[in-house]
Amino acid sequence: MRKDVVVLGAGIVGVSIAVHLQKRGRSVLLVDRRQPGLETSFGNAGLIQREGVYPYGFPHDFGALLRYALNNTIDAHYHLAALPKIAPFLFQYWMHSRPAQHKAIARLYAPLIEHSVTEHMALAEEAGSAQLIRPTGWMKVFRTDRAMEEQVRDAEQVKRDFGVNFVALDGRAVAEREPHLTADLKGGIHWTDPAAIYDPHALVMSYVELFERLGGEAAVGDARTLEQAAAGGWRLQTEKGPVDAGAVVVALGPWADAVTRRFGYRFPLAVKRGYHMHYKPKGNAVLNRPTLDFERGYFLAPMARGIRLTTGAEFADRDAPKTPVQLARAEPIAKAFFPLGERVDPEPWMGMRPCTPDMMPIIGPAPRHRNLWFGFGHAHHGMTLGPITGRLMAEMIVGETPVIDPKPYRPERF
Template identity: 60%
Template sequence: MSVDAIVLGAGIIGVSTAVHLARRGKSVVLVDRRGAGEETSYGNAGLIQREGVVPYGFPQDLGLLLRYGLNNRIDAHYHLAALPKLLPFLSSYWWHSNASRHAVIARAYAPLIENSITEHNTLIEAAGAQSLIAKRGWLEVFRTDAVRDKEFAEADRLARDYGISYQTLSAADMAKAEPHLQGAFSGGLQWSDPWSVLDPLALTKAYLAYFESLGGRFVHGDAKSLKQVGKAWQVKTDDGLMDGASVVVALGPWSDEITYMLGYRFLLGVKRGYHMHYKPQGNAVLNNWTMDKERGYFLAPMTQGIRLTTGAEFGLRDSPKTPVQLERAEKVARSIFPLAERLDSEPWMGARPCTPDMMPVIGEAPRHKGLWFAFGHAHHGLTLGPVTGRLLAEAMTGEKPFMDISAFRPERFKL
């Protein structure tokens, strides 16, 4: 079968790209080894983070680095044996996180985030997925006045520089907003602009159904079978060989397997993460997607239950699960909210695909015609799926992208 485009990877990035190509009248086949949205896109905190204009940097404070070195925190954990292999990525990540360089990166990154809500809304309405969305923002809660005041000052800066909306909450305000939260919190910060997703997997599948209604096809196949045959790209699928004039690599943390095979050397790292769902005790209700700022975990009231998500684990992508952060987080979470039993048979683990400069790779490969990249979205894959899909589809079809994507070009790396 021959099509205009093959999209490798049916996470939120790949599905969104396939949708936007199909909306432009292109014949598209979406290929994945599993079902749509069942890998990294499944396990996130369910936020479309309109406030997330500043990407997560590597800590620069020596004292904080030493505390992370103890390896007993919830927000970050590392595998000691993996550090030699991770050192090239981590050292480059640390270098790019210098204050001046990080500020430049944030200015280039912000336009993607600024368009995240509007681009999701386009697909949400087209897919009829409004019931999966809550528009209440999300909440950070603080245990100390020092951290509270620092975060309030940063929120004020983001409001001035990027037009982000927020509300500060006193301890009394917190008690009204979340009556079942326990503990001596000094206050909270309500980010007003973000949207929350009640079921990230269901949202990806809704976008997939919309793609199929446009004439697109989803098939299971092996991305590693990709090869160039004449002027076309070919991949093996359960439905036979597929030929495409163009191919998009949107395989998240597995993207480097394909790019390496084709001669490109991206320094792609992963931040592994875990989640677990819980029932609330009795009639307890969690109203907001809530982050315990000083401890570094998230509680999200989703369709499947209250989802507890951890921070970043630095290890090899395919090494066995080590959910120590989840165990630590659960113990703390139970002290602030009445969680009942676990609802999942085992902790879920995923791997966020990360570039050392904290920005995704979006654009055409420099040495292969018809080869396009869309990966490396780190913590904001769900947030940036539709905006990435639109930008890439515009570039692929000869339209002028609605915003400048030069900052995300593959050539910024030594390939």
């Protein structure tokens, strides 16, 4: 088999890259070790975070650091045995999260975020799945006046700097929007520009179907078999036999190092693991939009399978066994917050977010290899940024003028 491009990784980022390349007349093979959309893209909060111009940073206030050090929170958890290995990454992450540096990163990150909803909608409309993207925005609700005041100040700054819209709500207005919340809430912030995805896996699969309608092919294969071939090309082993390609895109998320290290690249990539569980709502209870219980650090989102409860970040070895302690901590609090019924899933789902210390993805050509491209490291915003990354990457590969300047995300910054 011969292809113009092989895309390694069939999550939302890899699928989006494959679609955009196929739309531009390239013959593309999309390769994964599993069926598409079953890894990190399967389990997430289902948000297209138009407001997320400030990527998730490492806290710098002493109180938060002390709270996380105790290792008993919902929004963060760590494996003690993993800390020596990930300590260099955490230190760099902390340094990049300093207020002035974080603000500078937001300026570089914002162009990607600004295209997140529009690029998703363009693909979804072409795929016939626009009904899976709902313009409800999402809410962050507060149990204390202090937390609300601080967060409203931050939201006002985001609106001034980046033009993202929100509505500050008192307790009564929160209850009007979400009448089945049962906690005593002081108020909330309703981010109105983001969109909510009702079934993230179904949306990814609709993009795969679009890719195949455009003439693209998908196959199961092992990215670790990638090798350089003659005349600057590449060869890979798949279930359909060996494949020769003119170019390869590595979009393997937290497994990118399976390829990059073999070719001499040492990116400071770490993972934040996360968990989810679905619940049936009790009685006639309805959750109208994704909602974050801010002080407690968990997230509820209405999904096709039920109400999805998602946890924060777990710092651990990528391949360590599941330890869903954050989910166990969150479940009783969430049930007192919203009338959750029985569990739907047989066991907690776990996924892994691929993170860089400067909180921005790695997008662009490999510095030392012709026709090798990188597209990974999207951290908490893989679902948000998949389609705009796909467009940007495809434009660079085929020689079009990129929709935004890709320089801030270039691999050689590391």
